[in-house]
Amino acid sequence: MSELKNDLFLRALRGEVVDRPPVWMMRQAGRYLPEYLVLKAKYDFFTRVETPELACEITLQPIDIVGSDAAIIFSDILVIPQALGETVLMEEGKGPTLPHTVTTQADIDALQVEGAAERLDYVCKAISLTKKELNGRVPLIGFAGAPFTILCYMVEGKGSKTFDRAKQFCFSQPHLAHQLLQKITDATISYLKAQVAAGADCVQVFDSWSGMLAPEDFTAFGFEYLQQITDALSPLCHVILFPKGSWYALNQISHSGASGVGIDWTVPAAYAREQTGNRITIQGNFDPARLLTSPAEIKKEVTKMIDAFGVQRYIANLGHGILPNVPVDNAKAFVDAVKEYKKK
């Protein structure tokens, strides 16, 4: 492994003193870059995900083009249901569909945890290749979906505004829900360990739908499994938890042993700092819709954001994934503004 030339991201996660915050953007690998759209037109979604050379190329694009301080491997959170034996369809512009939903004991029993991580070996190959190609320029982030979010898709069978069927499943059949969450968690831990073995410097766990849960339900169906993952992974690498919308759980998460926590743009910096103390690095929280304004406006807002969070124990990022229609110059303005940040 070549020595890291830019380890700002890892130093921020360790809580070391830095001159400026590191910066990357969620979903930076893909979506808004013309170079990505060329590959998207040529190869379908799972070909891009499952071909290490393509995943590597897509992962490197934002490093070369916008210059972020960390790379994140191009993949998808729904590879876990696939590895457990479910069919996942990804139709352009329609979002994911899982035609066989998981709702009974028999459905859960049929899921194959054993060998799941091995079936995702193509991700690890992409990680190894990307580490080699990065040649120490910046650290590489691996990732997985959080168990509750994966359950949402497996039970609902598709995206939803409110995931009521998934929640009904949890509330009315908690015994089954916990079995399913445990199977997802076990597969996810093996999968993330394999990503670290392949070279990931950090893993981020995306709980995109945890904000649909009341605090007590998040503790039972969300946090319990995030904690298991953190316990298993944090001895091996940095762990960032991103339970989107779970503003009420920041204190809880700051005691999990994770290195970082992602927050969305509804969470004020002062509240986030007050809830998490100096126990964890905060990552976020630019409103992705603000990247649709202008470079000048973006630079002004980024400066305000860093003023509010401070330079230490902070990673500049968006509060959710970048939108596909963001002009590349605007994405660059975001990254540049962080790099140019000077404290008054």
Add this chain to the structure above:
Amino acid sequence: MSELKNDLFLRALRGEVVDRPPVWMMRQAGRYLPEYLVLKAKYDFFTRVETPELACEITLQPIDIVGSDAAIIFSDILVIPQALGETVLMEEGKGPTLPHTVTTQADIDALQVEGAAERLDYVCKAISLTKKELNGRVPLIGFAGAPFTILCYMVEGKGSKTFDRAKQFCFSQPHLAHQLLQKITDATISYLKAQVAAGADCVQVFDSWSGMLAPEDFTAFGFEYLQQITDALSPLCHVILFPKGSWYALNQISHSGASGVGIDWTVPAAYAREQTGNRITIQGNFDPARLLTSPAEIKKEVTKMIDAFGVQRYIANLGHGILPNVPVDNAKAFVDAVKEYKKK
């Protein structure tokens, strides 16, 4: 006007001491009741909304069937864009569509504030009729959408998970956004005043999408106009503001002069009380998906909820609209549990 036989709801809004909290359910008029589905099969959406006899019948159904402590007039928040001159289509199972989106100065100039309230006279007729039919059994709530939420639909032209186009419009053309918001606000104030004149005892303002905004943006594009509505209406009747997802604004809202604030199920009772003091009555916040469990489970959870909020300055309700597939017995169990609540 006949004397109110059950004024528990209004007493809770005035902050008077009560023996138990009042209870109603958002979207109780319609959706889950078989008696409603009969009318739905017979008349299309806007016929149901625009025919006072039908709107009245639908409004009374939950009073007769589940026994809530307040009625809410059956209508829709998108009648305001209609009254301003926009076309609104409501296709079953598809959500609303506004084929002509509002994005330019000319689009805004074309909106007709004058006469907007008069064009919604059918709602006032429905309110007068319902007040008569209620014969003082319970108070009647009128309502409107909040200006930011109405802007979302007018700019985006349909529902959305994130309303990025609407937010882009606000962030990149704030001058136009404020003009549009002001027009919506002016029409909404006249409309709500007419509802009060027709007999509404209270008006609720639904800001269903305010939670998509960061706190500062909520202040600029959301709260500013909620405050104008509150200033205009609170001398005439009780005002309840429900900025869904704007947990960060509870303190701000508690100083608005509104009588009540709605909160969703992610907001812990202790946090809500701490932020709002004794300045405002809190309404909420049962997770609608929990109504899909069982009557016994619902009663247990309702008791926990009231234990947490306390009996005073509190209105038991859901944290968002009732789901269409909730069994009537479960809705009844929710209402009964509040009525049977005895403080330990």
